[in-house]
Amino acid sequence: xxxxxxxxxxxxxxxxxxxxxxxxxxxxxxxxxxxxxxxxxxxxxxxxxxxxxxxxxxxxxxxxxxxxxxxxxxxxxxxxxxxxxxxxxxxxxxxxxxxxxxxxxxxxxxxxxxxxxxxxxxxxxxxxxxxxxxxxxxxxxxxxxxxxxxxxxxxxxxxxxxxxxxxxxxxxxxxxxxxxxxxxxxxxxxxxxxxxxxxxxxxxxxxxxxxxxxxxxxxxxxxxxxxxxxxxxxxxxxxxxxxxxxxxxxxxxx
Ligand SMILES: Nc1ncnc2c1ncn2[C@@H]1O[C@H](COP(=O)(O)OP(=O)(O)OP(=O)(O)O)[C@@H](O)[C@H]1O
Ligand SMILES: [Mg+2]
Numbered sequence: 001x002x003x004x005x006x007x008x009x010x011x012x013x014x015x016x017x018x019x020x021x022x023x024x025x026x027x028x029x030x031x032x033x034x035x036x037x038x039x040x041x042x043x044x045x046x047x048x049x050x051x052x053x054x055x056x057x058x059x060x061x062x063x064x065x066x067x068x069x070x071x072x073x074x075x076x077x078x079x080x081x082x083x084x085x086x087x088x089x090x091x092x093x094x095x096x097x098x099x100x101x102x103x104x105x106x107x108x109x110x111x112x113x114x115x116x117x118x119x120x121x122x123x124x125x126x127x128x129x130x131x132x133x134x135x136x137x138x139x140x141x142x143x144x145x146x147x148x149x150x151x152x153x154x155x156x157x158x159x160x161x162x163x164x165x166x167x168x169x170x171x172x173x174x175x176x177x178x179x180x181x182x183x184x185x186x187x188x189x190x191x192x193x194x195x196x197x198x199x200x201x202x203x204x205x206x207x208x209x210x211x212x213x214x215x216x217x218x219x220x221x222x223x224x225x226x227x228x229x230x231x232x233x234x235x236x237x238x239x240x241x242x243x244x245x246x247x248x249x250x251x252x253x254x
Contacts, residue, residue: 011060022218038215085155089166091147100135145176165197
């Protein structure tokens, strides 16, 4: 394939009068990891959900492997969705299923894999994320860090070309956050997966990303390598990455 694996072109999305995306454009080469940063409510999760086709844009295009998914019907969309794994912001595991059944879920329902075979693959994927012997536990018996890793195991269960991570390290202690960042890097190196991650965790963003894009007021304010973002001359980007309440970014008055 030539050209970018993912290309988002002039994306517009509103909910009622609330404009979330007002012309978002970027592209990502195969095998690269892009991290989207931006304030709470800036539209990071909505962007990921449009890329995987869970939310439809009002206008604009999303090309995956050269195919515009905004033009596809639900049935055709499913074929493209099978190339993608999605790690939800809230792990979104089924409480009534065991960890193993959660990871095996897509294999069973979408790929129609035989139960024992699907559970065997689930155990392999759990072991890839450093979790052994937990397949018979229920999600409620796991810590937050374990749930995040189960979410990643489920997302990689069907061997996706593209992984979308929504805040994979949020809520984790600094060491566990670094473990998850290393895991994201390992999956990229071992499987050549192309990834888009959303995070506020700048340490993780610098570690896992080939490119970082900042979403602000409905548009990509700046996109560049981690070094370019760290040395940005844009006052908004500088304030955001420094985590300061002082600067041009509007903050609530307390
Ligand atoms: N299904 C929906 N219906 C209506 N409004 C929505 C819906 N989903 C998201 N929004 C709105 O879109 C905006 C962007 O939401 P989004 O979840 O993408 O933010 P975010 O950047 O991921 O924030 P956070 O960092 O807090 O997760 C918010 O104002 C939110 O209220
Ligand atoms: Mg979000």
